[in-house]
Amino acid sequence: MPSANNKADLIAVTIKEFAKLQALLAQLPPEFALVKEDDVSIKDVVAHRAHWIDLFLGWHADGQAGRHVHIPAIGCKWNQLADYDAALCGRQMDMGWDAAWGALRKAHAALGDFSDDTSDLALYGVPMKGAGRKWSTGRFAEAAGASHYRSASKYIRARLRTSG
Template identity: 50%
Template sequence: MPAATNRAGLLAVAEKEFKKLQTMISDIPDDLANRGFEDDWSIRDVILHRSHWIGLFFQWLEEGEAAQMPDHGVKWNQLKPYNAGLRERYADQSWQEAQERLADGHARLMAYLKTQDDAALYGGPMPGGTGWTTGRYAEAAGPSHYRSAAKFIRACLRAAEA
């Protein structure tokens, strides 16, 4: 799916992908949400991971030119151990808390996007970024992550039925 190129497209794809993910996870019981699947990642782990990355987007915005991407002391080629650390960091979060964190992150993202215009989102590279526009980073942190989470969850649900 091509990336959005304007605010209206970004808002639409963010809302569409979030609703699809929300519908998918709304009836998943705790035991299934907490069961380890691929590389022992659970559905809960993936939802917490996605909400964390929305928070990173806001961290990057706040830090501007001083932003350290993807996070302080972490390089892009270190994502696998970084993400593994996130599982440990959020290990005490319940399935309900994971869903709430994602919903809160999405609401924060949508509120921010609604205050921006096309120029702010797509007029040039995001300060501190690697060349993408702010809108593209927002899409990566939100709708693109929602889609990849949904793909993972569909595979988990198929595996659970087998």
Template identity: 45%
Template sequence: MAAQTKQELLALTKSEYRKLRDLIAGIPETVAAETGDDGISIKDTIAQRAHWVELLLKWYEDGKAGRVVHKPAAGHKWTDLKTYNAKVRKDSRARGWDEVKAELEAAHERLVTLVTESEESALYGKRLYDWMEDWTLGRWAEATGASHYRSARKAIRQILKEHSGAA
């Protein structure tokens, strides 16, 4: 069930992140770099999730500053997500596993700070900026935070299962 309040959002975001962090904590870099049947690795998955949290934070900052918000990113459309996400994963491949995990940690902390510092009305009142369309800031934060953390765990467990026969 989707969070309806700031406290629910904070609790959900922190809980889902903790579960993801615990899942990846003991995964060595060699395993994190192995790809699943879809060609995506655990490291790719984590890098992509960190990137999307950072995208939300950029959208928010750009909207707040009155700048144009490019969703999902400049030169890309929502219908182009498969190609866009492939580029994000490719761009992250040169970075090490520890660096990618640190990027996720930093992005998560910035997301928690945004939620913590936002008023309830800013999170779940009417949308603040046009870029939000029909979603509130809280809904965007949940989609790029807790929901993405949850889907990352599912993808990672699948990769681990493909490589070991169990997850």
């Protein structure tokens, strides 16, 4: 699927992919969301997605404030991402299903507000400030939102298929 390249498309794809994810999650009994397979639960995936939206919003805020932007996170390089995600899962271990789903809804709303409040030029006209990459702010927003929603939906559909 091609990436959005303007504000309207970013908002549309974010809403579309979140709606698909929401529809899948509505089918799940809460206890199923907590069942681990290969040491990962649907709750873990949902909480992870919420965290990455928060990371993106932090990256953007840091760049706008002229602070160093730590991508993917402070003290973490991309080749250390598996360890970072494992540690994140450990920090979120005691988070319940309602809290994880609530965190994702809250993060999605914050991402929506960000997209609504940011101009097309600021989203797609230049690379994201402080990121040190060619990606635009809108591309980062899509990666944190719609792309992550899409991969979470794919994971949940696979789990539903294997559960019978």
